[in-house]
Amino acid sequence: MDVSRTPTPLSQGSRTPGGIGESTQRPDGTLKVTGDFAYASDLWHEDMLWGTTLRSPHTHARILSVDLSGAFATPGVYAVLTCADLPAATRYGLEIKDTPVLADGVVRYHGEPVALVAADHPETARRAAAKIKVEYEPLPVVTDEESATRPGAPLLHPDRTDAHAPHVPHPNIVHRQPVRRGDVAAARAAADVVVTGDYEVGMQDQAFLGPESGLAVPAEDGGVDLYIATQWLHADLRQIAPVLGLPEDKVRMTLSGVGGAFGGREDLSMQAHACLLALRTGRPVKMVYNRYESFFGHVHRHPAKLHYEHGATRDGRLLFVSCRIVLDGGAYASSSPAVVGNAASLAVGPYVVENVDSEALALYTNNPPCGAMRGFGAVQACFAYEAQMDRLAAALGMDPVELRQRNAMSQGAVMPTGQVVDSPAPVAELLRRVKALPLPPEREWESAGGPPDIRALPGGLSNTTHGEGVVRGVGYAVGIKNVGFSEGFDDYSTARVRLEVVAGQPVATVHTAAAEVGQGGVTVHAQIVRTELGVTQVTIHPADTRVGSAGSTSASRQTYVTGGAVRHACEAVRERVLALGRARFGAAHPAWQHAELLLEGGKVTTDGGEALADLADVLESEAIDVELEWRHRPTEAFDPRSGQGNGHVQYSFAAHRAVVEVDTELGLVKVVELACAQDVGKALNPLSVVGQIQGGTTQGLGLAVMEEIVVAEDGRVRNPSFTDYLIPTILDTPAIPVDVLELADDHAPYGLRGVGEAPTLSSTPAVVAAIRQATGLPLNRVPVRPEHLTGT
Amino acid sequence: MRVNFTVNGRPQQADDVWEGESLLYVLRERLGLPGSKNACEQGECGSCTVRLDGVPVCACLVAAGQAEGREVVTVEGLAAYARHRAGRPPREDPAELSPVQQAFIDAGAVQCGFCTPGLLVAADDLLEHNPDPSDADIREALSGNLCRCTGYEKILDAVRLAAARAGEAG
Numbered sequence: 038m039d040v041s042r043t044p045t046p047l048s049q050g051s052r053t054p055g056g057i058g059e060s061t062q063r064p065d066g067t068l069k070v071t072g073d074f075a076y077a078s079d080l081w082h083e084d085m086l087w088g089t090t091l092r093s094p095h096t097h098a099r100i101l102s103v104d105l106s107g108a109f110a111t112p113g114v115y116a117v118l119t120c121a122d123l124p125a126a127t128r129y130g131l132e133i134k135d136t137p138v139l140a141d142g143v144v145r146y147h148g149e150p151v152a153l154v155a156a157d158h159p160e161t162a163r164r165a166a167a168k169i170k171v172e173y174e175p176l177p178v179v180t181d182e183e184s185a186t187r188p189g190a191p192l193l194h195p196d197r198t199d200a201h202a203p204h205v206p207h208p209n210i211v212h213r214q215p216v217r218r219g220d221v222a223a224a225r226a227a228a229d230v231v232v233t234g235d236y237e238v239g240m241q242d243q244a245f246l247g248p249e250s251g252l253a254v255p256a257e258d259g260g261v262d263l264y265i266a267t268q269w270l271h272a273d274l275r276q277i278a279p280v281l282g283l284p285e286d287k288v289r290m291t292l293s294g295v296g297g298a299f300g301g302r303e304d305l306s307m308q309a310h311a312c313l314l315a316l317r318t319g320r321p322v323k324m325v326y327n328r329y330e331s332f333f334g335h336v337h338r339h340p341a342k343l344h345y346e347h348g349a350t351r352d353g354r355l356l357f358v359s360c361r362i363v364l365d366g367g368a369y370a371s372s373s374p375a376v377v378g379n380a381a382s383l384a385v386g387p388y389v390v391e392n393v394d395s396e397a398l399a400l401y402t403n404n405p406p407c408g409a410m411r412g413f414g415a416v417q418a419c420f421a422y423e424a425q426m427d428r429l430a431a432a433l434g435m436d437p438v439e440l441r442q443r444n445a446m447s448q449g450a451v452m453p454t455g456q457v458v459d460s461p462a463p464v465a466e467l468l469r470r471v472k473a474l475p476l477p478p479e480r481e482w483e484s485a486g487g488p489p490d491i492r493a494l495p496g497g498l499s500n501t502t503h504g505e506g507v508v509r510g511v512g513y514a515v516g517i518k519n520v521g522f523s524e525g526f527d528d529y530s531t532a533r534v535r536l537e538v539v540a541g542q543p544v545a546t547v548h549t550a551a552a553e554v555g556q557g558g559v560t561v562h563a564q565i566v567r568t569e570l571g572v573t574q575v576t577i578h579p580a581d582t583r584v585g586s587a588g589s590t591s592a593s594r595q596t597y598v599t600g601g602a603v604r605h606a607c608e609a610v611r612e613r614v615l616a617l618g619r620a621r622f623g624a625a626h627p628a629w630q631h632a633e634l635l636l637e638g639g640k641v642t643t644d645g646g647e648a649l650a651d652l653a654d655v656l657e658s659e660a661i662d663v664e665l666e667w668r669h670r671p672t673e674a675f676d677p678r679s680g681q682g683n684g685h686v687q688y689s690f691a692a693h694r695a696v697v698e699v700d701t702e703l704g705l706v707k708v709v710e711l712a713c714a715q716d717v718g719k720a721l722n723p724l725s726v727v728g729q730i731q732g733g734t735t736q737g738l739g740l741a742v743m744e745e746i747v748v749a750e751d752g753r754v755r756n757p758s759f760t761d762y763l764i765p766t767i768l769d770t771p772a773i774p775v776d777v778l779e780l781a782d783d784h785a786p787y788g789l790r791g792v793g794e795a796p797t798l799s800s801t802p803a804v805v806a807a808i809r810q811a812t813g814l815p816l817n818r819v820p821v822r823p824e825h826l827t828g829t
Numbered sequence: 830m831r832v833n834f835t836v837n838g839r840p841q842q843a844d845d846v847w848e849g850e851s852l853l854y855v856l857r858e859r860l861g862l863p864g865s866k867n868a869c870e871q872g873e874c875g876s877c878t879v880r881l882d883g884v885p886v887c888a889c890l891v892a893a894g895q896a897e898g899r900e901v902v903t904v905e906g907l908a909a910y911a912r913h914r915a916g917r918p919p920r921e922d923p924a925e926l927s928p929v930q931q932a933f934i935d936a937g938a939v940q941c942g943f944c945t946p947g948l949l950v951a952a953d954d955l956l957e958h959n960p961d962p963s964d965a966d967i968r969e970a971l972s973g974n975l976c977r978c979t980g981y982e983k984i985l986d987a988v989r990l991a992a993a994r995a996g997e998a999g
Contacts, residue, residue, distance in 0.1 A: 062934055069942030070930040070949060072864020072904035079863035160847065246868040246876060246943040246977050296868070296943030297977050328869040492965045498972075555941025555978050724937040724983075731980030732940065759873035759975065767981040768972045 053638055056568035057787060060724035063560050064577055065553070076294035077266035078250035082321035085252065086115055088307070088314045089162035089324070091152040091169050092333055093144035096403040096752030097191070098173035100142055100151070107168030108154055113161040115318045117169070118153040122317070125282030131272065131304055131408070133199040133211075133370040138280050138309055144173070145193055145368035146405055147753045148333030155314040155322050178403040178752050182342070182363050185209040185400045193368060193401035201374055204677050211366050211399040212374040214381035216680030218453045219392030224357035228348030232428045236345065236421040237818040239745035240365075241338040241736075243410050244764050245554075247296015249306040249334050250325040253315035260287030261312045266295040268302040270550045271586035280309045281316065285582075288312070292580035298554035299736070300409030301335040303591055304371050332757030336371045336408030337746055339364035339399065341380075341417035347425045353435050355444045357392035358385040358425075358453075362418060364407070366399035371408030373399035378524050378675060379414030382454050382684055386422040387464045387517035388444040393453035395680075403752040409591055411736060412797040415518045420740075420819055423514040423802035427809065437806070438472050438513050441465075445515075455681040458688055460790075461780035463716050467692035468515055470714040470776050477696055477710045477772070479509060495698055495705035497768055506702040509709075512695045512806025516798030520791030521594040521686035524675060528594065528686070529668040531585030532562075532602035533578075534610050536570060536652075537660035543639055543652040545570050545610075548578035548664075551587035551599040556793060557725040558595050562603050564721060569607035570614075571636035572652065585666060593689060593791025596721060601786040602667035609663045611636055618655040670784060687782060691715035691795035693734065693803035696771075699811040704823030706742050708769070708804055714776040718790030723777065730796045731773045737800025739765050742808075745820050834896040836860060837906025838913075843893065852896050853877045853888035856903060864904040864946045868975070875974030878947035879903045880910075885954045887973075904946035907953060914957065929953045932991035933984075940978035948974045952988050961992055 055061045068074035108117045120127060120139040127141055128134045140151045152169050156162035179185040179193070186207045193209055201212040225231065251265035260283055267273050270290045278285045295302070307324040314322040326334045346359040362380045366373035380397035397414070399407075410416075430437035445464035451457055478484065482493040482504055489503045496502055522528035533548040545566045553559045563575040580587070587599045615634050618641050623629040626649055633644040640648045641655060673682040696710040713734050720726040743763045747755040756762045781788025801819055809816050812826055832843045832855065843859045853870070856862045856879070866876035870889045877888040880902040888901075902910050911927035912920055929952050932938075939945050948971060955962060955970035962970070967988045976984060 060937070063939060065942070066934040066939050067924070067926070069939050069945050070904075070926060070933050071908070072862070072946050074942055075863075076866070076943065078867055079857070081858075081861075081863075158847075160849065244977055245941070246866070246874060246975065247941065248867065295941065296866075297941040299977070325867070327867075328871060328874075490965065492969060498969065555943075557940070728937050728940055728979055728983055731982045732978045733980075735980035736977075758871060759869045760871060764975060764977060765981075766972050766975060767968045767984065770981045773980055773982050 053567045053571045054573060055564060057564045057721045059564065060722055061560060061564055063557060064563060065559060074294050076247050076296050077264065078248060078325045080252040080264055080293060080323060082252060082254060085321040085323050086155040086157060086318060087159040087162045088153060088155045088311050088322045089159065089166050090150045090310060090330065091166040093140065093147065093149040093151055095144055095173050095175055096147045097176040097178045098144050099176060100140060100144065101172040101174050103152065104170040107170065108165040111161065111165040111168060113157040114154060114165045115320065116155040116314055118313055118317060126279035129276040129280055129305060129309065130370055131372050132374055135194055136369040146403055148405065153310050153314055155318050179209060180402050180404055180750065180752050182400055185402050209401045211370050211401055212377045213396060213398035214377050214675060214680055215396040215678060216381045216384065216453050217394050218455065221357045221359050221392045221394040224392035225348050228356045229351040230429065230432045231346060231348045232425060232432050233346045234425055234428055235817060236343045236424060238341040238417045238420055239820055240340040240407065240748060241410060241740050241744050242332065242746050242762060243299035243301030243335065245297030245299055245301055248326045248328065248331045251293065251307060251311055252321060252323045253311035254321040255315045255319055258287060260289065261315055262289045263308060263312055264291050264293045265308055266293055266302060268298045268552050268554060268591055269589035270552065270580060270582050272589060273305060273308050274582055276305055277309045277312060281312055290582045292552055295552060295554040298590065299411045300413065300591055303409040303589060304336050306334045328759055329757050332754060336406045338410035339366060339376055339407040339417065343417065343421040345421050345425045347429050349429055349433065353433050353440045353443050355388055355390050358390050358395065360384050360395045362397040364397065364399040364417065365402055365404055367402055367404045367406035369406045371406050373408065376414040378684065379519060380418050381680055382675060383415045383517055383519065384418045385453055386419060387446050387462065387515055387690055389446050389450050390453065395453065404748050405754060411733060412518065412794050413592065415516065416798050416801065419516040419798040420802050424817065427806050438468050441515060442468055454675060454684055456683045456685060460687065460782035460784060461716060462688065462690060463778060463780055464515055464690055467690055467714040467716065468513065471513065471692050471694040471712050474694065474712050474774060480504065495700040495707040496703065501703055501705060502700050507698050507700050508811040510697050510699060510807040510811025512803045512810055514799040514802035514806060515690065515692040516795060518593065518689050518795045518798055519685040520597060520689050521592055521669060523672050523685045525673050528588055528598060529666050530587045530599040530602040531664060531666050532599065532606040533584050533664035534566065534603065534606040535660060535662040536610050536614065536656065538653045538656050541653055542574060543572045543656065544574045544576065545572050546576045546578055547603055548584045549587045549599050549603065550580050550582060550584050551595055552580060552590040554590050556729065557722060558599065560725060561596050561600055561721050565600055565603045566607055569604055570611060571638055584664060593793045596789060597785055597791050598669060601669065602665065604786050605667040606663050606665045609665055610661050613661045614655055615641065617659065618650055621655060622650050687785060687790060689790050689795040691799050693799045695803035695807040697804060697807040697811060699808055699826065701812055701826065704826035706808055708738055708771045710771045711738060711800060712774045713796050714778065715795055716778040716780050716790060717792050718782045718785060719779050719788040720777055721787065721789060726777060726792050727775045729792045730775045733793060733796035734773050734800045735765050735770050737797045738770065738804055740819055741801045741804035742821050743769065830894065832893050832897055834898060835900045836862065837902055838909065846893050848894065850893045851889050852891040852893050855893040856888060862903055862905050866943050866946055868943055875951060876944050876947040878950045878974065880950060880954065885951055904949055907949055911953065927953065928994055929956060929991045932987040932994065936983050936987035936990050938979060938983040938987035944974060944976040948976065948984060956992055956995065960995055
């Protein structure tokens with residue numbers, strides 16, 4: 038597919054091979070294909086023990102007694118810990134410290150950690166944990182808005198002191214954010230057409246493949262070294278150190294190989310637990326969740342109930358949107374407040390709407406805790422507002438793409454928060470591009486002649502149909518996602534860049550704490566260094582806490598923010614190189630004093646390309662080493678009543694067209710094609726950009742038709758396994774043609790725009806829109822299940 | 830118990846193995862071969878796929894004792910296995926990759942990489958039996974291997990690339 042390019046001016050030459058804009062290969066690729074890449078679950082240490090976690094079988098219960106004798110009596114057991122053994126802080130949390138390290142008298146969700154065991158074999162540890170006798174007294178549970186806020190409802194956290202507590206209408210509401218603009222009542226009276234809808238989004242799991250794991254090694258100084266798979270080393274450190282009662286410099290963290298994340302590693306899982314066991318036993322302790330435990334060991338995407346009302350003129354101009362988004366945050370806060378901020382501020386989508394009355398809130402319930410997952414509050418809203426746009430188009434008798442384009446925002450548009458979108462917002466163009474693509478051929482299963490190829494049919498190899506009752510549908514959707522941490526958060530990153538001569542060649546080393554979780558940050562950092570410093574040899578230092586914080590690998594922010602920090606540090610290194618060069622060679626050529634100088638191909642050159650000196654000669658034995666922080670433009674908090682404020686750093690946009698074939702008799706869906714167009718500002722690594730878009734698109738497909746953690750009415754998780762929680766296989770995933778636009782954002786490094794999340798938003802509503810077109814059913818809930826299509 | 834079997838062409842002996850231990854556990858924790866991955870340990874994700882007497886299996890579902898006297902090939906042995914299959918002498922450069930490994934890198938089929946070892950073993954097995962697979966063949970052969978990062982498109986590209994290169998070379 039064609040990739041259109043808008044040239045982005047570079048501050049530095051791009052003629053050094055392997056710089057930005059090239060699809061360079063991953064530095065960790067070879068290790069990953071040979072099996073030599075050390076993931077957190079692969080770590081090994083002499084004399085190491087295995088840790089395991091005993092979890093609550095109840096959703097809400099008082100712990101009356103705990104009998105550890107059976108576990109202690111098990112040969113091979115070295116330690117058994119409960120909350121009574123905690124040396125210091127007993128609670129932690131990303132924003133609100135409401136999460137017990139180990140249950141302290143009460144459990145509030147199914148799977149809450151109660152006790153820890155360390156033993157010399159993982160199976161010994163599991164069996165010993167099973168011998169711990171815990172006597173529970175079940176308590177009443179709250180599982181939805183009605184039960185959580187009715188009079189007399191049990192309070193999850195009765196003594197809240199967090200910053201949101203004074204503003205919420207009920208103590209079982211974590212945070213509530215209204216966004217109000219214009220005059221919805223007047224607009225409603227003026228509207229020719231009003232459509233309303235109620236929508237529901239199920240609980241999605243990140244389902245990263247590398248389970249939660251890490252190795253804690255006690256150190257001679259009384260501290261601990263933790264090798265861990267996470268998304269943000271320094272946020273972990275800030276939460277772990279108080280639990281261990283240690284100063285932060287005695288908790289040294291190193292990133293080990295991370296097998297995917299998608300938000301599920303933002304909160305702590307086994308980090309503090311492994312450290313506690315290691316410090317207690319004096320032995321290295323490894324903890325590895327299995328898949329069953331992983332479903333209990335991390336937060337999920339908030340399930341949501343959404344009520345929307347859209348009003349428009351007869352010719353399809355949106356006059357108002359009113360909506361209410363209720364997110365289930367589960368038993369602990371995690372990142373619920375920020376998810377609420379996103380859902381509220383992005384609730385109307387990438388459209389110009391002058392009159393808005395929206396609110397989003399997150400509940401405390403006894404359901405599994407929910408927090409960050411790719412798309413972060415914007416996914417739930419997008420499913421609902423895009424369903425509404427189709428409903429409105431139908432009410433107006435208008436083409437759904439044309440209705441979207443007529444209301445699409447563009448650069449200069451004003452968000453419902455009052456924030457002006459001050460960089461390209463090619464919403465109408467993205468829709469035009471996916472719509473202009475040729476449609477995949479119909480009845481592909483007949484294309485070879487002869488008997489039908491059942492692999493191209495809904496139900497596939499299950500041989501459920503030969504094409505009878507199969508109907509095609511096509512659907513469209515577009516979405517808007519913020520990039521970076523919002524609402525006034527000090528969202529910085531740190532990079533250390535070292536330049537020196539090794540064996541006669543200039544070599545750069547980049548050291549950041551940025552978590553490489555698979556997205557290719559390590560690839561991009563090396564590209565930035567090659568572009569900025571003109572060297573070909575770049576070493577990526579392992580990420581650890583010996584360098585300043587990089588912030589989180591989330592919110593589509595890491596290439597923007599840590600990429601920005603790497604570039605910033607390189608600029609400082611370049612200035613030092615040039616100063617050194619002037620001192621050593623300045624007298625030899627007037628250009629040293631007067632010309633714009635670059636580092637290119639291992640040399641100092643003029644901007645006209647004349648070489649002045651080899652970098653190796655400029656540096657000689659000197660090593661230039663710079664560590665710097667870098668920040669993007671500051672943001673503001675949203676006003677707690679009106680939601681007004683410049684809350685976001687940058688917006689990103691993607692559009693999808695889904696083509697589905699539905700077996701209307703059996704309720705089976707085959708997604709035939711899922712095309713995406715996305716503006717990425719500047720593709721620093723085009724191959725990785727397309728990989729992000731295809732991966733995000735596929736997770737959206739999963740939410741549309743497959744993925745849901747089924748939570749029973751009493752709050753228990755019903756399907757904690759890959760047997761029962763289905764993520765798309767290669768058979769479920771269609772061709773995903775990708776069209777990448779590069780419209781530079783002048784505020785961002787190289788003009789880039791965060792890529793990872795936007796494709797996860799619009800994928801889901803596009804697939805469901807296509808199924809609606811095929812079936813004529815309203816389909817207000819995802820994931821769509823066969824029984825929703827057959828009515829059985 | 831003691832288990833004797835061949836791993837990547839070398840005789841191996843594992844001692845003190847519990848009856849309940851899987852082949853995956855013995856490979857990873859007793860033989861120092863963690864390349865086969867532990868993503869689900871219930872036979873659903875394919876990340877622990879190895880060849881057992883030539884047949885791709887989930888090592889997590891094979892009891893270690895079942896491997897007694899048999900031949901196992903893991904991702905760590907894939908490059909040597911591919912050369913042996915092609916009738917070529919053993920590698921002189923230990924860094925040399927098998928064609929399917931190289932294709933995964935070149936096509937951008939590796940992101941987090943946790944599914945990669947299992948996919949490589951499965952894809953190598955596919956190409957051994959079907960050197961010129963259709964897209965539907967590739968999808969069918971790799972349908973037991975979950976990937977959460979890539980959306981599979983680049984994995985399809987990688988298998989197509991490996992097949993095309995073999996065709997050109999062959």
